[in-house]
Amino acid sequence: MKAVFILEQGGVDKLIYGELPDPTIEEHEVMVRVGATALNHLDVFARAGLRGVKVNFPRILGCDIAGEVVQVGRSVTRLKPGDRVIFNPNVTCRKCEYCLSGEDNLCSQRKALGVDLDGGYAEYSKAPEENAHKIPDGMSFDEAAAIPLVFMTAWHCLITRARLKPGEDVLIMAAGSGVGSAAIQVAKRFGARVIVTASTDEKLAKAKKLGADEGINYSQGDFSEKVMELTDGKGVDVILDHVGTSVWEQNFASLKRGGRLVNCGITSGYKVELHMGRLFTRNLSILGSGGIGTQAELMDIMKLVHRGEFHGIVARSFPLKDAAEAHRVMESRNFFGKLVLNP
Numbered sequence: 522m523k524a525v526f527i528l529e530q531g532g533v534d535k536l537i538y539g540e541l542p543d544p545t546i547e548e549h550e551v552m553v554r555v556g557a558t559a560l561n562h563l564d565v566f567a568r569a570g571l572r573g574v575k576v577n578f579p580r581i582l583g584c585d586i587a588g589e590v591v592q593v594g595r596s597v598t599r600l601k602p603g604d605r606v607i608f609n610p611n612v613t614c615r616k617c618e619y620c621l622s623g624e625d626n627l628c629s630q631r632k633a634l635g636v637d638l639d640g641g642y643a644e645y646s647k648a649p650e651e652n653a654h655k656i657p658d659g660m661s662f663d664e665a666a667a668i669p670l671v672f673m674t675a676w677h678c679l680i681t682r683a684r685l686k687p688g689e690d691v692l693i694m695a696a697g698s699g700v701g702s703a704a705i706q707v708a709k710r711f712g713a714r715v716i717v718t719a720s721t722d723e724k725l726a727k728a729k730k731l732g733a734d735e736g737i738n739y740s741q742g743d744f745s746e747k748v749m750e751l752t753d754g755k756g757v758d759v760i761l762d763h764v765g766t767s768v769w770e771q772n773f774a775s776l777k778r779g780g781r782l783v784n785c786g787i788t789s790g791y792k793v794e795l796h797m798g799r800l801f802t803r804n805l806s807i808l809g810s811g812g813i814g815t816q817a818e819l820m821d822i823m824k825l826v827h828r829g830e831f832h833g834i835v836a837r838s839f840p841l842k843d844a845a846e847a848h849r850v851m852e853s854r855n856f857f858g859k860l861v862l863n864p
């Protein structure tokens with residue numbers, strides 16, 4: 522089959538478009554003909570060897586996969602050829618204390634598609650049956666591929682970790698990012714007032730179309746001052762951050778007393794200075810959210826996808842052979858939503 526894979530980590534020139542054997546499935550697995558695979562910063566980290574992401578070679582990248590089932594293993598009962606599905610990127614052991622308590626995103630044996638296992642930059646891809654979730658009949662593979670990682674991440678951060686409540690003020694970093702575009706939809710669905718940041722007014726306008734209530738152009742100065750103006754000097758209840766170092770001070774200054782900051786990414790860096798005095802006197806919570814999200818969360822997300830309440834936001838699609846160009850655009854951050862590849 523045609524695939525894009527790496528034989529070593531490095532620049533975009535390490536993405537090889539060529540032939541690899543078709544995958545073969547075990548009895549509990551399903552194989553899909555990949556319709557679309559969405560890019561994530563994780564792909565860039567896996568390709569470039571950044572943020573400690575290690576892979577074995579050859580490795581087919583791509584953790585967000587949508588496609589049509591073409592083959593099912595002997596013990597598969599829930600799916601048949603012709604079904605249209607997305608994959609949960611997390612392949613887990615189903616046996617450890619985390620898996621058995623519903624925290625499968627923390628599974629000690631967790632393997633991510635496109636990082637620890639071959640992913641979606643290929644004509645065919647496979648995963649265990651339980652990872653496959655049906656998509657609505659009318660939904661394009663491009664839109665479907667734009668859903669799993671960012672919605673699971675946004676849901677796990679806002680709902681499971683930060684326990685966002687109706688009426689609360691939430692601040693979402695980088696509205697134009699994949700996680701940002703999903704987080705706006707999740708936070709609005711739960712009745713929060715959504716304040717977003719973005720680098721351009723054009724991105725802020727798109728965020729408002731998705732439901733954001735207020736937008737702050739962070740290229741025009743300290744965004745925490747604007748947050749205070751928008752919240753009568755109180756600050757926000759919840760912050761969803763996936764940016765890290767460059768926004769830490771402003772985020773910390775934007776939290777209301779009793780506020781919760783949840784972080785699920787460090788695209789700008791991971792080291793910060795924490796003022797512990799303010800942490801305890803203001804009753805703040807700093808939360809980590811790793812491992813994307815859980816199967817149960819993805820099932821809840823897909824219910825809302827099937828009801829037409831959540832949408833994958835596709836900025837641009839590329840043919841598979843142009844994966845290197847897609848990675849360049851990904852690194853430029855000059856787009857709103859998700860980039861997808863079509864094998």
Ligand SMILES: [Zn+2]
Pocket residue numbers: 613614615616617618619620621625628629630631
């Ligand atoms: Zn496990």
